[in-house]
Amino acid sequence: MNAVTASPAQLSLRAVLLSIVLAVILAAANTYLGLFAGMTIASAIPAAVVSMAVLRLFGGGSILENNIVQTGASAGSSIASGVIFTIPALIILGYWTEFRYSWVLAIAGLGGLLGVLFSVPLRRSLIVDQGLAFPEGKAAAEVLKTGENPAAGVKVLGLAALFGGFGKLAAASGLRLIPDTAAAAAWWGKGIAYFGTNLSPALFGVGYIVGLNVGIVVLLGSIIGWNVAIPIYSAFFLENDAALSASIAQGCTEAGMVSAECAAGAIWSAQVRYMGVGAMLIGGIWTLFSLRNSLFSGVKSGLGATRKQAAGAVPVQVPHTERDVPMKYILIGLVLFTLPLLALYQAIVGQWSASIPMTVIMIVAGFLFVSVSAYMAGLVGSSNNPVSGITISTILFAALVLVLLLGKESSIGAVAAIMIGAVVCCAACIGGDNLQDLKAGHIVGATPWKQQVMLAIGAVSSAMVMAPVLNLLLEAYGIGARTPEHPNSLLAPQANLMASVAKGIFGGELPWTTIGIGAAIGAVIIAVDSWLKASGRTFRIPVLACAIGIYLPIELMVPIFLGGLLSHIVERRMGGAKNEEEHGRIHRMGLLFSAGLITGEALMGIFIAVPIVATGRADVLALPDSMHFGGWLGLILLAVIAWLLYRTATRKAAM
Structure with a gap:
């Protein structure tokens, strides 16, 4: 030319x-x-x-x-x-x-x-x-x-952004009409049973965008952390961890009872989330190798x-x-x-x-x-x-090179x-x-x-x-x-991981046993995913997505899974699309609604931060206690948003 x-x-x-x-x-x-x-x-x-x-x-x-x-x-x-x-x-x-x-x-x-x-x-x-x-x-x-x-x-x-913004405004950092999370926890002997979901419209939108496969994988990671690792640690290892036991007894006791939800969060913060660190480390190394x-x-x-x-x-x-x-x-x-x-x-x-x-x-x-x-x-x-x-x-x-140049105690x-x-x-x-x-x-x-x-x-x-x-x-x-x-x-989560890796190389104190267990879990996930790939399966288990699920609270992963499930339902509806153009429109409209939910909630989160910082009060926008509702209202709001997303993604009017 x-x-x-x-x-x-x-x-x-x-x-x-x-x-x-x-x-x-x-x-x-x-x-x-x-x-x-x-x-x-x-x-x-x-x-x-x-x-x-x-x-x-x-x-x-x-x-x-x-x-x-x-x-x-x-x-x-x-x-x-x-x-x-x-x-x-x-x-x-x-x-x-x-x-x-x-x-x-x-x-x-x-x-x-x-x-x-x-x-x-x-x-x-x-x-x-x-x-x-x-x-x-x-x-x-x-x-x-x-x-x-x-x-x-x-x-x-715009419509989705309004719903996303209202969901954030109504939550715990805003009007406090609804809590951030609807959760339930109970002691099961010495173990802890815990499950909950965040009420964030943005997370639901994220799930719709990433799809059902990723939604299942991140929830699987959280189940490993919260419904397997935490109960096991609570039942068999907590009594031998004097510092953590004392911290839970001091910080989680309410009316003479130790809160199961609080105890689960403390165990996750001190120990279990580092399994996610190990899984992400082995996942990062495997990613480069593969x-x-x-x-x-x-x-x-x-x-x-x-x-x-x-x-x-x-x-x-x-x-x-x-x-x-x-x-x-x-x-x-x-x-x-x-x-x-x-x-x-x-x-x-x-x-x-x-x-x-x-x-x-x-x-x-x-x-x-x-x-x-x-x-x-x-x-x-x-x-x-x-x-x-x-x-x-x-x-x-970089940390390993800098250890040679600056010393391990730098x-x-x-x-x-x-x-x-x-x-x-x-x-x-x-x-x-x-x-x-x-x-x-x-x-x-x-x-x-x-x-x-x-x-x-x-x-x-x-x-x-x-x-x-x-x-x-x-x-x-x-x-x-x-x-x-x-x-x-x-x-x-990623910045926490980076800090943990860098600090660990330079003499920091990290629960290396827990990190090693996480690395072993990551290796098993990699092996299973390799088998799925060799078998020609469409469902995959990306190790980094599963590691993020282990590292984060389970309530953040549940709405992502639910959004992915709705995306799958819409995809099945796409099977009836008359042509590729209609198929693309359905996908595009659902994507736009989800992006609106995310953008609206995120921007509202930033706007809410302004009066909080200006007054120095986290409850500056909170309504009177009589107007604070339970998680059920948040679940209803999330269900309405899911219905609107489904209707928007599948309606006949072309964009």
Whole structure:
């Protein structure tokens, strides 16, 4: 192709501004969701629908303008994932008491920019030459092509957001009409029987999006932790754990009786959740091993594309649909963005003999894992991308190297390892996202370099709001372990895991026996999943999903399972769809409703935090006790939302 084709308008001012606004909103919403439930959602499709509706109000928008908007907006969820998986570990480790704006901006912004640069050479190899699927990118492109009536989609998003927001406002951190959880627990001899469900509409929406398979697996993990491990520990080991027994006797006694629910929570916090740590560790190592061929393929593709660009093998005169950011600008950007990170690492460790190797590890691991993330996003999609396993491996390797450089008793070693992992995690999240967006652009005829620039703008814009949002959530709800001051603290499961791994390497005290048991459970899960794969079964048991279930309270996993079950019911209804277009519409409308539930609840959680922080009172919005209802009202609300989601996903009116 030697002829130069003109590039239609894409990076218009209105598209860039709308993209930035959506990126910031989605970054804030996914920050809350990720700290709360350990999961974030892909946001390209909701952003595309909103873009089509908003730009239509301003005289219409081309498909390429809408594609630019969803490209930049999707950076919000990616940056949020990279940040909340790692940076809260600095609070958990006690290194920070608040999130430092300049440092969070540097880690998230520069990590995101490096992710964009590392992924640019991969586009031609993975999208054009190998033609990988990139399912979310393909789905976003189909929405862009068929979204002739986006107003209906925005209506669904808005309605669902209202229900999601009301569910959060009515709960324990808001009006207190309903509790956060409907649970029941009882002593069974010396054992504890416990079951409960969170009443969060957002978690129900997450379950609908991830589907029944993942819903079953995460609930299975929680059953292992809460209905197997806790009863066993309570019945056979608790009386030999003097410290934990004393803590339960002191903190869980009500009217002369030890609360079974409180005792179960204490055992989970002190012991059982570390089984999840062991399962995630073995899962992260297994993920890298099982992806070794994909890893080499992704890195080989990246290096090959880089050599071709550098050698000028790609013609200068090409259509706008094949123009990437030039290699010389990529190399300049790598130098410019790496130097501030070197200075940051030096400020942490105070010795060049450690900060320079830290930077080298960050660059090598960054390129390596951006390639892996991009390749896996092409195979199984961003939602199933094992970024947490990648990050665990990075932190584990970095910590082992830093032990040699700083010593096992270093007070700063764990923090330094987290700092390396945070940049790599942000880069890997953005890398997979970039390729999804570029796949959508490839289908609709967009200009790659303009998408790459827009993603960089979206990444930096999102990074600019991360620290204020995190500080607001930290002060209002707490992050990490639940305390009397913050009984409903946001658990930040991945960040807790990263902190545990780094602290354990540098002389920290961890229940290694429990971690070892979790690793053994993870190995069994891997073996069963390998058998399912070899048998050609469609049902799979991804070890990292099961590990998250073990690590988190069971009440968070139940609504995810229920949402996945509803998604399965809708899928069965899809079997009666007249054609592929109707099938896609059914899926799209359910997805939009679920995304609205998540966004509405997450944004309401942030809005509620403002008066809590301003007054210093957690009950500032609470209604009188006479208006506090039990969990039954929350269950009714969740049932109504489930019914609305089903009706929305299956109704005949086309979007």
